[in-house]
Amino acid sequence: MTLSRIWSGFIIVAITVACVKCFFFGETEILSWMVIGKADDPTNLTKVDGIIQTCWTAVELCIKLIGILALFMGFMSIAERAGGIRLLSRIVGPFFSKLFPEIPKGHPSMGHMIMNFSANLLGLDNAATPFGLKAMESLQELNPSKDTASNSQLMFLCLHAAGLSLIPVSVIAIRASQNASDPTDVFIPCLIVTFVGTMAAMTIVSIKQKINLFQPVIIGWIASISILIAVMVVYITTLNADGIKSFSGLLSNGLILLVFLLIVLGGLYKKIDVFDAFIDGAKNGFETAVKIIPYLVGMLVAISMLRTSGTFDVVILGIKNAFAFFGADTRFVEALPTALIRPLSGGAARGMMVDTMTAYGADSFASKLSGIFQGAADTTFYVIAVYFGSVSIKNTRYAVGAMLLADLVGVCTAIGLAYLFFG
Template sequence: GHMLLNFSANLLGLDNAATPFGLKAMESLQTLNPDKERASNSQIMFLCLHAGGLTLIPVSIIAIRASMGSATPTDIFLPCMIATFAATMAAMIIVSIYQKINLFQPAVIAYVGGISVIVGLLVVYLVNLTKEGLDNFSMLLSNGIILLIFFAIVLGAVYKKINVFDAFIDGAKEGFWTCVKIIPYLVGMLIAISLLRTSGVFDVLIDGMKWVAAVVGFDTRFVDGLPTALIKPLSGSGARGMMVDTMQTFGADSFQGRLAAVLQGSSDTTFYVIAVYFGAVGIKNTRYTVTAMLLADLVGIITSVILAYIFFA
């Protein structure tokens, strides 16, 4: 249930809302973990799927693009959805290889195949919509799902005879102490991010990548959108700031601005998630989590760049 709520929040592009559900999921999985300081297979699979950041409706990104004066703020809808789907599938496959999970099982094929078909049909439907139709569809679907979740919670509480307000208060109290537990890990990550940003490391990386792209003969425009992808594994808010900065520099509807928006929606905050989620439950040995999550991020970045050239170049 906690995992489903976490994935649902990501599907709606509500990445901040996904964190408390993810922390609850990790705490639940930790009760099943025989070695309390070593990440279990289930915890690694959950975190890697979470890092894939499967997003159906990038609500916050569309809102930022609209506020930045984009003429078509929803035109990143399809590329974001396809890129996050590719990253999530890559995460599942990579972890399955590590854990020797046979994906060619009827149940797995049915679930993955069913989701793939739904995403494919949705893409086909959305491609044939006008800009106005796409805007209306995004708004109706996102608002409708959020409203559905609200009513589902209330109806579920009535069915189970649970006092919703008392349950909310208990959850808020527990959430407060969870926040207290993750503060040290959060502060450590924020300091590391600040040092990297102010030291000029990202500028050196971007200049170097642009030089390599020019030498090879590639179009160098995609490099200007990459700061968002470079900082996304460290901080969601930092990556959002990079995306906004790219839009301000090149324009919300520029190739670089659109690519930054797609990169923002293509994956999750790998190191932030590992530090906060594992730190909250006392996990010290993360095993291959970082490698698997970074590989999934790389698939998302490559897919995003390719899709940006297909849709916007």
């Protein structure tokens, strides 16, 4: 019901703002923009599509997902038959059994979740989505109420949406392309923000589900992960932009190939029909991709209407005027478009970041803060639509509120870090 009200609110607000602009401010073209989009303009870096084009985009995105989902779910099927997922579940079981008390010991969903978190950590979006959808499918098997999100699904999705990521490669690459003097200067703030956001998401959901986070196992795992991240941060800070890009590519792509190799070798060792297992999993990936099309179309259309109507411009202007009225520093407001649209669309947020760098310079405070926003968290509403849609969850309970609250913590942390690191 919460998601239904938010979706309805997006559409109502977007149309209301567009009508006010059209009939009171003479911007008659805005209604056409909302339906058919803006005309191509090479200088318009934040160009948005209209409703019709957005529908096509959603379907095209799902078509592209079919191949990715088929590939990774095929390999996941081999790993499951060979017992690899259960082995991984037993390894992470002591930690996950505390965060996910409703999941039986050794259940495959634990292995699927750790694969998803690992892919996110390395910035492997193409791998993270199939692993995450498989995790949701496994958790749905344990869900007593099939149309209502379970506690375990809520915890998993909030942690996933927090987007703990080690290296914001795309942000660094874009900053380098815009001739920033030090493209990697946002690396540490991005990592800190995603870590704080993840801890915030974990804390918020744990309070709601009455989970005690001060258990030795949880503290030990978090401390171990923190130390591992710190060691890698120390090493990465010694590299330049090209070195970071090379290291990230070697680490992430090398691990993917290693996982594929280990899965196939494990399947052969267990003497299972690896190709038959792959095909069964790939079929499941195809069905999942088709299933999420309606959810994706609905969410992307509502987001497109918000952007095209100029609603974000109205919100940004209001925030800037409010802080200016109290005499506060308003430099951070120039980067807020990226933060506001990040939960709605990763591609649109990327466009906002580029637009900020073009307007204020790649080395400006606003551009650096915009880069931190882009490198932090995931696209909240996309995650909700796709992941819950894949298992036909209608009642998302407090998922939206918990994710947005964690996003807010991340935004505030990002602003504070930007002033700390960049003045």
